Amino acid sequence: MGMLEKKPAQKTGKSLLRHTPGGVEVENQVDRESIIQSVKETAAPKKKPAEKTTSIRISVTTRNALNSLVTLGEADTVNTLLDQLITQKLESLRPDQQRTYDIINGIATKRDKA
Template sequence: MLEKKAAHKTGKSLLRHTPGGVEVENQVDRESIVRSVKETTAPKKKPAEKTTSIRISVTTRNALNSLVTLGEAETVNALLEEFITQKLESLRPDQQRTYDIINGVATKRDNV
């Protein structure tokens, strides 16, 4: 069975009882806490984009997650954006124009 350990007692009470109630040494003012919370501003997040899923192989998913875990990007989405940017920069000008047209049509369709 488990043995019950005796509580460590210092012999001195941590609270002082006075006729009016309990006396607190370091009373914290609620208003000062509320003010300090209001003064600290959280970093503004950009609005979340609508998300979707794509079909990829398990091997590709694992590779992407592994690169994120290594610290190559903050998220899989950021990593994919980096890969896409690199690929777009390597396109010929005529391919770039065709891409812009196709991507514009897809974007307009999504916004409807």
């Protein structure tokens, strides 16, 4: 029952509260209107419009690798990381491969819009 025993509060001898006849005095009073105004003035970061999402089948190893790279700070999201990797790959294509890619990607894009 040692835990249930209450110890008397230690008094420092000096009151931590100071009462004045007029009430509580605040030295650095903050005006609520100035806070509201500053919040309105700070513009929220503009988000690009959300694209339609889809799922792709990848191995657990690939998923873990992508998430690990995002955690390391290589990109903000897996989608951003994949965009970067795809861009790097496209830049390495030969011109004839680039034309073929553009045709195939254009057909897939038209199909998705229909």
